[in-house]
Amino acid sequence: MAKEKLSIVKIGGNVIENKEALETFLEHFSKLKGKKVLVHGGGKRATYMASKLGIESKMINGRRITDADTLEVITMVYGGLVNKNIVAKLQGLDVDAIGLTGADVNAIKSEKRPVKDIDYGFVGDVKKVNHKAINKLISAEFTPVFCAITHDKKGQLFNTNADTIASELAIGLSNLYKVELFYCFEKNGVLMSVDDDDSVIDYMDSGTYEVLKHEGVFHDGMLPKLENCYYAIENGVSRVFIGNPSVISNKDQKFTTLYL
Ligand SMILES: Nc1ncnc2c1ncn2[C@@H]1O[C@H](COP(=O)(O)OP(=O)(O)O)[C@@H](O)[C@H]1O
Numbered sequence: 001m002a003k004e005k006l007s008i009v010k011i012g013g014n015v016i017e018n019k020e021a022l023e024t025f026l027e028h029f030s031k032l033k034g035k036k037v038l039v040h041g042g043g044k045r046a047t048y049m050a051s052k053l054g055i056e057s058k059m060i061n062g063r064r065i066t067d068a069d070t071l072e073v074i075t076m077v078y079g080g081l082v083n084k085n086i087v088a089k090l091q092g093l094d095v096d097a098i099g100l101t102g103a104d105v106n107a108i109k110s111e112k113r114p115v116k117d118i119d120y121g122f123v124g125d126v127k128k129v130n131h132k133a134i135n136k137l138i139s140a141e142f143t144p145v146f147c148a149i150t151h152d153k154k155g156q157l158f159n160t161n162a163d164t165i166a167s168e169l170a171i172g173l174s175n176l177y178k179v180e181l182f183y184c185f186e187k188n189g190v191l192m193s194v195d196d197d198d199s200v201i202d203y204m205d206s207g208t209y210e211v212l213k214h215e216g217v218f219h220d221g222m223l224p225k226l227e228n229c230y231y232a233i234e235n236g237v238s239r240v241f242i243g244n245p246s247v248i249s250n251k252d253q254k255f256t257t258l259y260l
C-alpha cells in the first residue's frame with residue numbers, strides 16, 4: 001500500500017524574529033493539508049537572551065558551543081519561550097499543536113558530539129528517532145512542534161542544530177510516511193548570488209550542488225543546511241524544498257527543489 005504523505009517543515013531564527021514573517025508562515029502552515037510536523041530554531045533569540053545574562057555566545061562550524069550556563073539558556077528559550085509561543089499561535093489558528101523537546105516521549109535520542117579538535121560541550125548528535133512514539137501523536141491528529149533540544153535517555157539534555165533535527169525526523173518518519181521536507185527561511189530559495197533574491201536555483205541535483213559548492217556559491221548557514229538536505233534525500237526522504245514561508249502552500253512562488 002502506498003505510504004501516506006507527511007510534511008515536515010523547519011523554520012529558522014530569521015523568520016521567528018520577524019513578527020510579520022512568523023505570522024505569515026504560521027497562516028500558511030495552518031492551511032497545509034494532511035499530516036504535518038513543525039521544527040523550529042531560535043538561535044538568534046538564544047544569543048540575545050544569553051547576552052542579557054552576561055553569557056557570551058560562540059559558534060563554530062554553525063554550531064553553538066554549549067556550556068552548562070548556555071544549556072540552561074537554550075532550554076528556557078527553545079523549550080519554553082519560542083516553543084510555547086508558536087504552539088499558542090497555532091492553537092489560535094485551530095491547529096492542535098503539541099510542543100516537544102526530543103526528551104518528550106523519548107522522541108529523539110542523541111549522544112554528546114565527540115571531542116576531536118573542538119569540545120562543543122552539551123551538543124548532541126542524533127542517534128535514534130522514535131518514529132513509533134511520534135506517530136502515536138500524529139495518528140491521534142496532534143501536530144508535533146519540535147524545538148532544537150534532544151536527550152541521552154540518561155537524564156541529560158543536549159542542544160542539537162534545528163536543521164539536523166528536521167532532517168533526522170524526516171528520515172525516521174520515512175519508515176512510515178512519504179515525507180516531504182521543507183526548509184523555510186527569509187530568502188526565496190537557494191540563490192546563485194546571495195544578495196539577489198531573484199537568482200533562485202529552481203532545481204539542484206547532487207552533482208550541481210557539488211560543483212556550486214566548490215565555486216563558493218553557498219556560505220554560512222546554507223552550507224550545513226544543504227548537507228542536511230542531501231543527507232535526508234540519500235536516506236529515504238521523498239522530496240526536499242527550500243524557500244520563503246509561502247513555499248509550503250504556494251507552489252507558484254519561486255523556491256528550490258533538491259534531487260539526488
Ligand atoms: N547561496 C545562498 N542562497 C541563499 N542563502 C544563502 C546562500 N549562501 C549563504 N546564505 C545564507 O544562509 C542563510 C540561511 O542559513 P541559516 O541562517 O542557518 O538559516 P535559518 O534561518 O534557517 O536558521 C541565509 O540567511 C543567507 O544569508
Ligand SMILES: CC(=O)N[C@@H](CCC(=O)OP(=O)(O)O)C(=O)O
Pocket residue numbers: 011012013014040041042043044046062063064074123148159160161162163
Ligand atoms: C548545536 C546548535 O548550534 N544548536 C542551535 C539550535 C538552534 C537553531 O538551530 O536555530 P536556527 O535554526 O534559528 O539557526 C543553536 O543553539 O543555535
